[in-house]
Amino acid sequence: MTKRYSEDELISKLFSPIAGPEALGLADDAALMAVRDKPLVLTTDMLVAGVHFFAQDPPELIAKKALRVNLSDLAAKGAVPQGFLLSIALPMDWSNDWLESFARGLGEDAQDFAVPLLGGDTSSTSGPVAISITAIGTVETFVARRGARVGDGVYVSGPIGEAALGLWLRENPERLETLPLEARDSLLARYLLPRPRLDLIPLLTGAANAAMDISDGLVGDLAKLTRVSGVSAEVTISDIPLSLAALQLIALKPKLFELALTGGDDYEILFTAGADFSPPKGIWRIGSVTAGSNPPELRDGEGKSVFFKKNSYRHF
């Protein structure tokens, strides 16, 4: 085996450059954050090779995905990211190259999203690499998941299903050749690298009654939102925005339409807003919040109910 960084070296060489002053040089037991005059928002997500990404994916992108899924949760709450903590369990065969690339990707995103590393822990594992990130933000107006009101419109912030279709392509590589190159690249890239919608924070804090990020599939996530809000919803599935790339793949295999609406990893924002909200460009109205406690009703363009076998991604 080639020589590898010691625990001290990998902290000082790879992770310290990403750390903010609160991290105390990653040379203390904990981070110290000054008093904030706004409430804190805290979220954690763990990504495991073979579950959330493929072990052979580029380490830069694995790092970015691990951070971004957390930033996406903050964005959905209207919270501005302030920092994050990272725990990583490295498999027996980790290499300096892999970890350097991982840290490079993490550092790029830490800079681009202005969110410093506050602390962390490195460990080993006999299993696949596991990455847990806890992100901390501050919020002016917290946008809860449970605030949807009867009469609200239901909105999404972008095309749905690209990442789930990208994952399907990874698992069905023989289909890659049947798609235009651009469509293929778009779907694969979206699976690898979500975009946390931090740009929507002003819109959400100004207009949304309830919001969440779409991580486990639109249909199941909407059901979660309506359930905790004590309401139901009607969605017209032809109003759900799909990208050209998604439509091209669905045209080849129509059954994938269901996967697009119920697969995970979108990281767009699902939210509801009152009747006076007029959505700007890039926000799609897909339905309405209704009274009742049933799961959302999905209808096709002619008003007929549509049912899916499975509404969302589940680990168990």
Place this chain on the structure above:
Amino acid sequence: MTKRYSEDELISKLFSPIAGPEALGLADDAALMAVRDKPLVLTTDMLVAGVHFFAQDPPELIAKKALRVNLSDLAAKGAVPQGFLLSIALPMDWSNDWLESFARGLGEDAQDFAVPLLGGDTSSTSGPVAISITAIGTVETFVARRGARVGDGVYVSGPIGEAALGLWLRENPERLETLPLEARDSLLARYLLPRPRLDLIPLLTGAANAAMDISDGLVGDLAKLTRVSGVSAEVTISDIPLSLAALQLIALKPKLFELALTGGDDYEILFTAGADFSPPKGIWRIGSVTAGSNPPELRDGEGKSVFFKKNSYRHF
């Protein structure tokens, strides 16, 4: 396979009872914490089966250890725990029984230490169970690791090496019978269940110039403390407190003395304090902070230098 909880069920049945109001019923994307008028202290530690504990250990104790190692970091900084986030990757063969016991142990400690669950994430893994906890505290006076001053005394808060010797016994079970029952139980229990020294917060914030918790072995951890403080130290190893149980095992196998001082998992506090500090009962002075940048010098009772092959536990 017997029926297992769904992701929703395990959150609502097992983890919601441990959650504080900030967790929003574990039914939102993130936790919401009110503004605190004191600085925040944040720490994260990940525990992996086969590395930090044995997969067959009682799940209650695995949960408690995962939480306590984080609380220990807060204690060392003088920070009062306010809450924690949990990510857990479950192996393919997890059972309801296992997870119920895990949640029960976690809930007991959350209550005993008044530290609610703020949020979390559950995942699956093809490898061993991995548990990442991020703990959040507030602090009046942060006790940094880098504050040791020349002339300070070096102190520890309790007997050293019990947990490392307990681990050694687990790995050398043929030695179990050679030890008195009480000694054996004491060493094994200490490995399984650390005590976070939250009781020392007033002492540390009042008197310590520098502090850290001893998690990777006393000798190596003291070297970390003096290095970041820009000082050195002299330690008289006969002044290092050892428990009766540790002494009984070391008497049987004298080479284990080195392991006691360099093994991990003590979770006692190592700190330095000025010449005017007079240690209360239960605090041991083991040496002095000296000028220079060399690693701490260890001396036996006759003043002769002692060297160890390996100063601390390392993952890599």
